[in-house]
Amino acid sequence: METSEATAGATRGGRGARERILRAAVELFTSDGIHATGVAKLADVAHVSTRTLYQHFPSKEALIGAYLQRIESDGAILGETVLDRRDLGARERLLRLFAERPTSPPSAKVVRGCPMHNAAVESAGTLPEASAAVERHKREFAARLVETAAEAGAPRPEVLGRQLAVLFEGARALATSLNDMGPLQDAEGLAKTLIEGATGPA
Amino acid sequence: METSEATAGATRGGRGARERILRAAVELFTSDGIHATGVAKLADVAHVSTRTLYQHFPSKEALIGAYLQRIESDGAILGETVLDRRDLGARERLLRLFAERPTSPPSAKVVRGCPMHNAAVESAGTLPEASAAVERHKREFAARLVETAAEAGAPRPEVLGRQLAVLFEGARALATSLNDMGPLQDAEGLAKTLIEGATGPA
Numbered sequence: 001m002e003t004s005e006a007t008a009g010a011t012r013g014g015r016g017a018r019e020r021i022l023r024a025a026v027e028l029f030t031s032d033g034i035h036a037t038g039v040a041k042l043a044d045v046a047h048v049s050t051r052t053l054y055q056h057f058p059s060k061e062a063l064i065g066a067y068l069q070r071i072e073s074d075g076a077i078l079g080e081t082v083l084d085r086r087d088l089g090a091r092e093r094l095l096r097l098f099a100e101r102p103t104s105p106p107s108a109k110v111v112r113g114c115p116m117h118n119a120a121v122e123s124a125g126t127l128p129e130a131s132a133a134v135e136r137h138k139r140e141f142a143a144r145l146v147e148t149a150a151e152a153g154a155p156r157p158e159v160l161g162r163q164l165a166v167l168f169e170g171a172r173a174l175a176t177s178l179n180d181m182g183p184l185q186d187a188e189g190l191a192k193t194l195i196e197g198a199t200g201p202a
Numbered sequence: 203m204e205t206s207e208a209t210a211g212a213t214r215g216g217r218g219a220r221e222r223i224l225r226a227a228v229e230l231f232t233s234d235g236i237h238a239t240g241v242a243k244l245a246d247v248a249h250v251s252t253r254t255l256y257q258h259f260p261s262k263e264a265l266i267g268a269y270l271q272r273i274e275s276d277g278a279i280l281g282e283t284v285l286d287r288r289d290l291g292a293r294e295r296l297l298r299l300f301a302e303r304p305t306s307p308p309s310a311k312v313v314r315g316c317p318m319h320n321a322a323v324e325s326a327g328t329l330p331e332a333s334a335a336v337e338r339h340k341r342e343f344a345a346r347l348v349e350t351a352a353e354a355g356a357p358r359p360e361v362l363g364r365q366l367a368v369l370f371e372g373a374r375a376l377a378t379s380l381n382d383m384g385p386l387q388d389a390e391g392l393a394k395t396l397i398e399g400a401t402g403p404a
Contacts, residue, residue, distance in 0.1 A: 032326050125381075
């Protein structure tokens with residue numbers, strides 16, 4: 001169906017509809033999961049019709065893609081933005097990264113860990129674009145840890161960076177499995193030992 | 203509907219039906235995920251009718267519960283059975299645990315990590331029995347790591363055991379996110395450093 005520019009805004013649920021749909025996706029996908037969240041529920045929470053939703057995102061896959069982009073650009077959800085802070089030295093950025101305690105989405109019933117990892121688990125290879133987005137993000141994150149380890153003067157930055165990537169993922173994944181934030185503390189302790197061992201104490 | 207003992211076998215798809223359903227669940231849930239696998243597909247792969255499936259497992263939740271029990275009793279899938287080997291010393295058991303390379307299920311399109319963790323991710327608190335089973339398993343596993351660390355003579359077995367639990371989970375979780383077994387190698391290297399640092403070299 002073709003609409004004029006003037007009516008398009010109305011049929012698409014107003015200028016804020018796309019943003020509301022994306023926010024609903026962030027809320028529901030992070031807290032309840034991707035498969036468990038139907039398009040009807042997303043439309044309901046976003047206060048749009050499913051028809052409007054499909055006008056903005058032609059498929060659920062398209063919305064999942066936009067959701068992962070939003071999570072990545074809104075670094076707060078992933079708890080990785082401390083690596084961008086140019087006011088901190090490299091060693092301090094690595095230490096602070098592990099001192100972060102990611103907050104679960106308000107509507108989550110349980111500890112939800114990393115939403116990008118969770119998307120890879122749910123995809124299981126059947127959502128190739130989502131799997132590729134997660135893989136790229138995690139590779140870039142590990143590469144940044146290696147760079148930061150090098151900047152901090154670690155003698156083997158490749159090894160330290162990759163080990164820290166495993167620790168960071170493990171803290172969030174085990175917090176999910178246990179529904180308990182304890183593993184974040186355990187990972188922080190080990191990360192501190194490794195970072196200080198490689199770059200000297202504060 | 204009531205059936206006599208004699209006809210029950212036939213209506214339930216023969217004596218092997220329950221086992222075939224459970225094996226189908228192990229194959230499909232581990233490779234494709236829990237939500238993505240419908241009861242019709244499970245029945246198809248198990249060569250039973252959906253009616254027969256529901257005679258053995260009154261709900262998908264019941265089947266998920268039996269699936270998690272099976273995974274736990276068949277330690278091979280989790281790659282944790284080396285902790286049971288009484289022919290190996292405690293230090294060697296810890297080292298071997300991280301030398302294991304879990305094999306993905308034959309039908310998996312991608313690296314699938316730990317099926318118990320994956321079930322916790324998919325549950326997101328909406329499958330309380332599954333979440334509880336994963337939580338209990340992971341707590342027991344961490345407790346065994348602490349005990350084994352103590353037996354190996356680690357001066358702070360609580361700390362080492364919990365750190366190894368984070369590393370073990372992180373290796374599998376990051377392998378899933380990256381669709382790459384590399385993190386298993388990284389975790390093995392760090393685990394070796396930690397275990398030998400706490401208990402002395404071989």
